[in-house]
Amino acid sequence: MRSVIRGVGSALPKRVMTNDDMSKVVDTSHEWIVERTGIHARHIAGEGETTRTLAVAAAKDALAAAGMAADEIDLVIVATSTPDQTFPATATSVQADLGIHHGMAFDVQAVCSGFVYALTTADALLKAAQGKAALVIGSETFSRILDWTDRGTCVLFGDGAGAFVLTAEENPGDRGILACKLHSDGRYNDKLYVDGGPSTTKTVGHLRMEGKEVFKHAVVNIASVMQEVLNDAKLPASAIDWFVPHQANRRILEGTARKLGISEDKIVLTLDRHGNTSAASIPLAFDVAVKDGRIRKGDLVLMEAMGGGFTWGAVLARL
Numbered sequence: 001m002r003s004v005i006r007g008v009g010s011a012l013p014k015r016v017m018t019n020d021d022m023s024k025v026v027d028t029s030h031e032w033i034v035e036r037t038g039i040h041a042r043h044i045a046g047e048g049e050t051t052r053t054l055a056v057a058a059a060k061d062a063l064a065a066a067g068m069a070a071d072e073i074d075l076v077i078v079a080t081s082t083p084d085q086t087f088p089a090t091a092t093s094v095q096a097d098l099g100i101h102h103g104m105a106f107d108v109q110a111v112c113s114g115f116v117y118a119l120t121t122a123d124a125l126l127k128a129a130q131g132k133a134a135l136v137i138g139s140e141t142f143s144r145i146l147d148w149t150d151r152g153t154c155v156l157f158g159d160g161a162g163a164f165v166l167t168a169e170e171n172p173g174d175r176g177i178l179a180c181k182l183h184s185d186g187r188y189n190d191k192l193y194v195d196g197g198p199s200t201t202k203t204v205g206h207l208r209m210e211g212k213e214v215f216k217h218a219v220v221n222i223a224s225v226m227q228e229v230l231n232d233a234k235l236p237a238s239a240i241d242w243f244v245p246h247q248a249n250r251r252i253l254e255g256t257a258r259k260l261g262i263s264e265d266k267i268v269l270t271l272d273r274h275g276n277t278s279a280a281s282i283p284l285a286f287d288v289a290v291k292d293g294r295i296r297k298g299d300l301v302l303m304e305a306m307g308g309g310f311t312w313g314a315v316l317a318r319l
């Protein structure tokens with residue numbers, strides 16, 4: 001039994017904010033942002049656009065791609081650090097908006113690693129016969145928790161959502177999720193965090209990051225977890241057709257690809273137009289590459305992410 005990716009979808013807020021727009025808000029420049037990160041623009045949620053609405057739009061897009069109806073879904077997982085409310089889980093709101101009245105829905109909070117955490121959780125639940133089909137969504141509105149006076153962080157992030165439809169298949173051949181691996185190390189809690197919360201400040205807080213520290217750990221942790229899933233699946237890095245990384249920084253994702261010997265033309269890069277959309281970045285990038293015809297049925301795809309916690313992980317799947 002394997003979980004097979006049946007459909008992929010995404011959604012973006014209407015408003016695009018370029019680096020030049022950003023330089024009107026904080027003391028920065030297009031040149032600095034491109035050189036240090038690779039980002040050219042990002043989408044920013046406007047009034048009425050929330051993590052929930054973006055998640056629902058991405059889910060509908062993924063269901064259409066899968067050729068499935070919403071009521072065929074038994075499990076809805078939303079990976080997010082920017083929920084519409086502290087509770088209930090955004091996943092239950094998405095479930096309601098899609099008209100699904102059975103099964104289960106919950107959120108996963110692993111910051112930028114949220115999507116690989118959610119995918120691994122959905123895979124485990126499907127394998128445990130807790131349902132036959134799952135919607136796994138990464139949806140974020142980080143623009144709402146940014147400190148718009150801190151040029152070290154506000155230039156990096158964007159809003160958006162992406163979704164996968166997974167189905168449990170008895171004999172999928174070589175298709176499906178082949179290996180998943182998750183890690184966390186809470187000693188690094190204070191390197192990337194939000195300085196507020198319901199139980200402490202009773203506020204939402206703002207994102208804080210020691211960029212250099214995160215960068216240092218990211219390359220090492222990501223390269224090592226990528227190797228772990230390849231070892232689990234007994235496949236060499238040369239077998240990978242597409243590398244769909246979390247889109248945090250061009251230097252990080254190119255550095256990790258180089259460490260594993262994955263050539264640059266296999267990297268799906270959407271950071272330039274989306275910025276870092278946290279838990280949404282992998283399914284968003286995946287969907288771009290499916291829609292433009294790069295990722296096709298039968299392709300072997302390696303996904304990875306690292307984020308606050310620290311949390312990190314990787315998933316290897318054949319479409």
Ligand code: UT7
Pocket residue numbers: 027028029032033036037112151152153155156210211212213214215218247248249252276278306307308
């Ligand atoms: O998705 C979760 C995981 N997150 C990540 O993986 C992010 C990892 N970190 C990074 O991507 C990089 O550390 C950053 C892109 C955040 C920063 O790049 P950096 O090369 O580490 O720069 P820095 O923070 O050391 O700053 C270098 C200089 C500083 O000036 P001084 O002290 O050298 O005079 C900063 O004040 O650049 C300055 N600076 C800026 N200048 C123009 C910082 N932000 C900006 C800015 N525009 N937006």
